[in-house]
Amino acid sequence: MRLPRTAHTDRPWRIHEIAGDFRVEDVWDLPTPGGPDDLARLVDQFRNGTGERVASPVGRALFAIRWKLGALLGWDGPADGVGTRVESLRDRLPQDLREGASGPDLSSFPFTSVYQTHDEWAAEMANRTVHGVLHIGWVEDADGAGGYHGRMAVLVKPNGLFGTLYMAAIKPFRYLGVYPAMIRGIGRAWEAGRADSGAP
Template identity: 75%
Template sequence: MRLPRTAHTSRPWRIHEIAGDFQVEDVWELPVTGGPDDLDRLVRQFTSSGGTALSSPLVRTLFAIRWKLGALFGWDKPAAGLGGRVETLRDRLPEDLRAGTRGPDLQAVPFTSVFQTHDEWVAESANRTVHAVMHIGWVPDGASGRHRARMAVLVKPNGLLGAVYMAGIKPFRYLGVYPRLIGAIGREWEAGKPAA
């Protein structure tokens, strides 16, 4: 379910300390609930190369088209990415986050982990069009003691090219990528739950 931006901006996330110059593009509630210590399991499941969250035929096709366009227009050259056109957010981390757990990289698409805490995991990607951040937060769900996952996407478009790119991919994100990605994350979570 899509959430208002305030569902992300009103929380005391550590990401706010290092990505204040990014705009919140999307916020989604994921169909994942668990105990207070389950974020690490969700992150490992989502980032594993064996995970299926990004493997639906439509999502694979959309990403294949995107990579072909990136190759054609030179969007994904190393000089346009992290450590090239933009510095990694790891360079902005306060000492406690820098010394803490980095977390796993996302294997299926080029997102590099920035940091992981007990209730946050942050990964980033950059190319000629945009510097993007994926934030998975683990939010207490009322008095039940359960927690719920939320995903936020933060972006810093690269000028007019980046703004046009973000506007151009918006329908594909909302109609193709997000519904299938979010559904697959929920199914994987349910399938991977330990026996009670």
């Protein structure tokens, strides 16, 4: 379920300390019911690429078109990534986060982990269009019954006017063809993992 930006900005996440110059683009609740200590399992699911990245044919086609355009137009070269065009957010971390677990990099998406805590994980990517952050938080269910679930926020810093126009152009495709299918895929992979582990 898509949520208002305040569902992310009103929580005391550590990401606010290092990404104040990024805007919150999207916030989604994830269909990943669990207990208070299950964020690490969700992060492992992202790391291992369990389930399809985008489960719908339309979503997969959109991703294929995007990567093809990026290759043709040179949007995704090494000179435009984290540590080259932009500095890594790891360089901004306060000491306790810098000395803590960084979390895993992703194989199915071009994201490098920034930090991981008990209830929060952040990873970043950059190309010629944008510097982006994937933030996964682990939150208590609103009904107060003791359950928890994941919440995904996408934070972005567009690269100038070109990046701003690019983000505006892809917005309808993200909402119609990418996010809903991706979130359904995350939920299916989570349920499959729960069944495999014998979790209730």
